[in-house]
Amino acid sequence: DAGVTQSPTHLIKTRGQQVTLRCSPISGHKSVSWYQQVLGQGPQFIFQYYEKEERGRGNFPDRFSARQFPNYSSELNVNALLLGDSALYLCASSAVGTNEKLFFGSGTQLSVL
Amino acid sequence: GENVEQHPSTLSVQEGDSAVIKCTYSDSASNYFPWYKQELGKRPQLIIDIRSNVGEKKDQRIAVTLNKTAKHFSLHITETQPEDSAVYFCAATNPMFSGGYNKLIFGAGTRLAVHP
Numbered sequence: 001d002a003g004v005t006q007s008p009t010h011l012i013k014t015r016g017q018q019v020t021l022r023c024s025p026i027s028g029h030k031s032v033s034w035y036q037q038v039l040g041q042g043p044q045f046i047f048q049y050y051e052k053e054e055r056g057r058g059n060f061p062d063r064f065s066a067r068q069f070p071n072y073s074s075e076l077n078v079n080a081l082l083l084g085d086s087a088l089y090l091c092a093s094s095a096v097g098t099n100e101k102l103f104f105g106s107g108t109q110l111s112v113l
Numbered sequence: 114g115e116n117v118e119q120h121p122s123t124l125s126v127q128e129g130d131s132a133v134i135k136c137t138y139s140d141s142a143s144n145y146f147p148w149y150k151q152e153l154g155k156r157p158q159l160i161i162d163i164r165s166n167v168g169e170k171k172d173q174r175i176a177v178t179l180n181k182t183a184k185h186f187s188l189h190i191t192e193t194q195p196e197d198s199a200v201y202f203c204a205a206t207n208p209m210f211s212g213g214y215n216k217l218i219f220g221a222g223t224r225l226a227v228h229p
């Protein structure tokens with residue numbers, strides 16, 4: 001049974017560039033959430049998508065956007081990258097009825113130079 | 114705003130000893146409290162969770178206790194083993210099932226080292 005998969009695993013970008021991160025949820029899960037984890041800190045909520053609609057947004061600037069596709073996979077986009085965007089970006093999926101129980105992917109390590 | 118404080122930030126124990134990690138949350142509406150274990154370079158893994166209508170939950174060597182009045186919850190690991198070494202995160206959430214919306218507020222993590 002495949003878990004949450006994310007791609008790419010690592011990414012290096014320069015300031016001002018744009019990046020797209022991808023996530024495939026566990027089969028049958030319809031909710032996808034994105035979290036940012038800065039080194040040495042706990043993950044911080046960015047977005048939650050459920051049934052292809054944005055259901056919640058954390059305290060992140062408009063440079064961060066996301067979407068969910070009909071197959072429930074999701075993309076996170078970050079524009080105009082800043083050095084401070086360097087972090088591990090985690091995607092999590094959850095099932096209907098237990099949507100607070102999150103199962104995380106291994107993340108995408110983004111380095112902004 | 115919503116906040117979860119976690120202590121200690123680092124914890125070192127000898128194999129076989131017990132380890133206790135404590136968290137305090139600010140939002141009294143929080144009703145779900147998971148604990149995640151994150152090994153170096155790996156995904157956070159849910160190891161145990163508790164809901165606000167339960168005071169304690171056990172799963173083999175790990176247990177979680179919840180004190181709603183004091184707004185704190187704790188993770189207890191007994192008979193620790195070297196493979197328990199990892200960063201442990203507590204979290205709190207207030208799921209709004211009607212909208213399918215929820216978010217986890219995480220603590221800053223506890224780095225547990227179990228020495229043979």
